[in-house]
Amino acid sequence: MINAQKLLLEMGKGFALIGRQYHLVVDGDDYYIDLLFYHVTLKCYIVVELKAHDFTPSDVGQINFYLSAVDDLLCQSGDQPTIGLLLCRTKKNFTAEYALRGVAALIGVAEYQVEIMQNLPKKLKSSLPTIAELEAELEKTEAMMAAATNPKARKKVK
Numbered sequence: 001m002i003n004a005q006k007l008l009l010e011m012g013k014g015f016a017l018i019g020r021q022y023h024l025v026v027d028g029d030d031y032y033i034d035l036l037f038y039h040v041t042l043k044c045y046i047v048v049e050l051k052a053h054d055f056t057p058s059d060v061g062q063i064n065f066y067l068s069a070v071d072d073l074l075c076q077s078g079d080q081p082t083i084g085l086l087l088c089r090t091k092k093n094f095t096a097e098y099a100l101r102g103v104a105a106l107i108g109v110a111e112y113q114v115e116i117m118q119n120l121p122k123k124l125k126s127s128l129p130t131i132a133e134l135e136a137e138l139e140k141t142e143a144m145m146a147a148a149t150n151p152k153a154r155k156k157v158k
Helices: 002-010 057-073 093-100 112-119 131-149 151-157
Strands: 015-026 029-039 044-050 083-088 106-111
Touching: 015 057, 029 057, 044 057, 057 083, 057 093, 057 106, 093 106
Parallel strands: 044 083, 083 106
Antiparallel strands: 015 029, 029 044
């Protein structure tokens, strides 16, 4: 995930990393945003969720929840609405379109393998982990997060 943070920082000026696995508490429950940025020029937070799986419509519900929570819990007067970015292994265009239709929040969905990893310059590619390594790390992180919030999942991770 650290290399993913570097990659997003390389996307342009104005990104300030607020946190990795940024902790939110809503109704007494713990939630963790994969990456939280603030864009100083746009004056808005940017929530990035990294998924080791193919895009599913439920991913939109999760990131929309995070956007609403960040808007209510973190935004100050003068901040613009939070933007969401879902980076998934793959996505099907119609599935993503239907999942996003009617959602008022600004949410983008991208395939990290095709749209990001394959279009990197050779010099940058060699310094990043492979897709398989990223997927393994994401699956490990998701399992740890599930174990932290679900006692039944803890037994499986051990």
